[in-house]
Amino acid sequence: MSVMESILEQVKKRNPGEVEFHQAVEEVLQSLEPVIAKHPEFVESGLLERFVEPERQIMFRVPWLDDNGKTQVNRGFRVQFNSAIGPYKGGLRFHPSVYLGIIKFLGFEQILKNSLTGLPIGGGKGGSDFNPKGKSDNEIMKFCQSFMTELYRHIGHDLDVPAGDIGVGAREIGYLFGQYKRVKNAYEGGVLTGKGLTYGGSLARKQATGFGVIYFTNEMLKEHGLSYEGKTVVISGSGNVAIYACEKAQSLGAKVVAMCDSTGYIYDKDGIKLDTVKRIKEVERKRISEYVKDHPEAEYHDGQKGIWTIKCDVALPCATQNDIDVKEAQQLIDNGVTALGEGANMPCTNEAVNLFLDNKILVAPAKAANAGGVATSALEMSQNSMRLSWTFEEVDEKLHGIMVNIFKAAKDAAKEYGMEGNYVAGANIAGFLKVADAMMAQGLV
Known part of the structure; x- marks a missing residue:
């Protein structure tokens, strides 16, 4: 048994049933x-062995009262995975699918993602099996306050800096920050990122991922003589990542023809009207099916997976893992896809990624391609530390520079280790080497 196989077996033995974590570790170790x-x-x-073992795993109960005065109890998590290059940094996910294995997979990915940004931030992740969908603002506030009443003991601007993820947007971050400020009796602006602009948030953070x-x-496309101009694009999801990926792709001349949510997908052959999607999802918080009421020429189909049957040049999975x-990978290949950019965390199974690579499809891996969110969170931390606010253009310019540098790092690492053009392996290697060097320098800790 090889060293890598031995380590993977140990991970599976120590973390039984945590299949997403096993998958994330296996994918990285192969590279x-x-x-x-x-x-x-x-x-x-x-x-x-230390790299695949979290430095700290925290689980706690979160009791709260719903609007009917009934006690509800959820489970909270924070996995502080690796602090070799900086304080733990990673989002909070509120979704009924959340359990320890999901948080560990996300925290593990975050180590490499944060390393690739070139900024001094370590890897961590947290969340709860609480479902914000269908809850009133008052219920969400009560939950967030109860969640932070425990979490505050484990975070700090030089220790661990959470942000948002699925189910945690500006509203939730606001409630979490308010409770942190209350229990700490201090205004520590850099303890959370993704904050509102009136209390230390950063312009362009919403758009960043x-x-x-x-x-x-x-x-990646330019490296291979291609561009977004005139390309047909399919994007899964309709949250922050999907919406602003759509906006930027359209600005570069692409035609985005499909988006989805967990219930189904819309197909608009003339191109998605993003203002409608923004209103439905960001203002009204309704289902994507509402789109066809405004645009009857478009189609709505139940079931999210069908979105990958649509013919496209570039696929951008921006919804959730796996x-x-x-x-679905074979469907995309058969329909002539040339490139895939992972906007969500681990949106493709390992087998799907290998199939894409075997068929010479360009793959932009999540830990590199979706690092813009955490990079801009780190820029928010910098602004908080300096008591400054940069303009949208300043932040966007820094973000663009960071993403260009991440691509160069992945490209160069892949070439150096004999896998030129394999940006999946390149991102893993480039991210790992920085963390590994820091861990070696700091001794057996």
Whole structure:
């Protein structure tokens, strides 16, 4: 049994049933084989065993009263995975699917993603199995206050800086920050990112992940003599990442023809009217099916997976993990897709990614392509520390530069280790080497 196989077996044994975490670790370890061959000191020092083991895992109960006066109890999580290059940084996810394995997979991915930004932030993630859908603002506030009443003990601007993720937007961050400020009796603006603009938030943070996906994939396309101009694009999801990926892709001349939510997808052959999607999702908080009421020429279909049967040049999965399996990957390949950019975290199974790579499809991996959100969160931390606010243009320019640098790092690492054009492996290697060097320098901790 090889070193990598041994470590993966140990991960599965120590973390039974946590299939998403197993998948994330397996995908990264596969990419690191040539790195370990060149750097035997990483094996001799036990670095890999430490790399796949979180520094700290926190679980706690979250009791709160609903609008009927009934007690509800959810479970809260924070996994502080790796602080070798900076304080833990990663979002909070509120969704009924959340359990420890999801949080660990996200935290593990976050280590490499944060490393790739070039900014001094470590990897962590948190959340709860609380479902904000269908809850009143008052219920969400009560939940967030109860959640933060425990979480505040474990975070800080030089320790661990959470942000938003699925189910946690500006409203939830506001309630969380208010409760943190109350229990700490201090205004520590840098303890959370994704804040409102009136209390320390950053311009362009809302757009950052979606814009970053397009900035990265555009660099990838240019590297191979392609561009977004005139390309047909399909985007899964209709949250922040999907909406702003759509906006930026359209600005570069692409025609986005499909978007979705968890219930179904819309297809508009003439191109998605983004203002309608923004109103439905950001203002009215309704289902994507409402789109066809304003645009009857468009089609709505039940079931999210069908979106991958639509013919496109570029696919951007921006919804959730494991959205694309081998079946969907083959459909995209058969329909002539040339490039795929992962806007969500691990939206493709490992088998699907391998199928894309085997068929010479350009793949922009999540930990590189969707790093724009956490990069801009780190820029928000910088502004908070300096008591400054940069303009939208300043932040967007910095974000664009970061994404270009991430692409270059992934490209160069892939080439150096004999996998030119494989940006999946390149991103894993480039992100890992920075963290590994820091861990080696800091000794056995």
